[in-house]
Amino acid sequence: MILVNSTIKNGIIITVIVILVLVIVYFATAFLMTGEIGNTKAEKESSNDSSNLQENDVVSSLYDNMIIASDTFKQSSSEYKVIFFSQNEASDNLKSLISSYDSSSNGIKLYKVNIDEAINKYVVSDESNPNAKTFSDLKINDVTLITISNGVISSYITGEDDVVSELK
Numbered sequence: 498m499i500l501v502n503s504t505i506k507n508g509i510i511i512t513v514i515v516i517l518v519l520v521i522v523y524f525a526t527a528f529l530m531t532g533e534i535g536n537t538k539a540e541k542e543s544s545n546d547s548s549n550l551q552e553n554d555v556v557s558s559l560y561d562n563m564i565i566a567s568d569t570f571k572q573s574s575s576e577y578k579v580i581f582f583s584q585n586e587a588s589d590n591l592k593s594l595i596s597s598y599d600s601s602s603n604g605i606k607l608y609k610v611n612i613d614e615a616i617n618k619y620v621v622s623d624e625s626n627p628n629a630k631t632f633s634d635l636k637i638n639d640v641t642l643i644t645i646s647n648g649v650i651s652s653y654i655t656g657e658d659d660v661v662s663e664l665k
Contacts, residue, residue: 564608566617567632570648577606580660581620581641584611591640591657598664605644607664612637627653 564572569579580595598607612621626636629650642660644652654663 562606562608564610565614566610566612566620566635569608569610569632569635569643570645571632572606572608572645574606576644576646576651577608579608579610579643579645580664581610581612581617581637581643582660583613583640585613587640588657591661594661594664625653625655 564579566581572579582591582595595607595609610617610620612618620635620637622636622638624636625638625641626634627650629635637655639655640657640660642652642654642663643650652663654660
């Protein structure tokens with residue numbers, strides 16, 4: 498009888514200790530990492546609210562009409578533009594211009610291909626190929642803006658400065 502009571506007592510003590518450790522870990526994580534407890538994270542966000550809103554608008558616009566490189570020739574419109582760029586290396590000027598192009602009422606839709614993504618890496622090359630007929634022929638070596646009319650490349654512009662001039 499004493500052995501059973503001792504075993505039950507030890508089991509209860511171990512269970513209580515485990516629960517306490519889990520509660521301590523939860524509160525430490527909630528407070529220090531996520532800011533769930535307290536307003537430290539919310540206060541930081543509200544102090545930078547206006548600049549964050551502008552940056553968030555540009556970033557969210559960059560993801561609108563995002564396609565993978567293999568879909569370059571597969572869009573339903575008869576005429577559209579596709580910009581190939583590195584989202585990590587693109588200048589703020591290019592990002593804001595892409596965002597403003599999307600929000601303006603241009604007749605030609607702009608699709609975006611982020612060449613940083615692994616699925617699009619195959620298009621990055623030392624040479625460009627302005628005469629590509631299919632996605633497997635695409636070769637991009639810099640920021641590139643392609644205009645496609647009726648499934649064929651009608652304009653192929655490389656270099657960030659030239660692309661910026663074309664999108665203005």
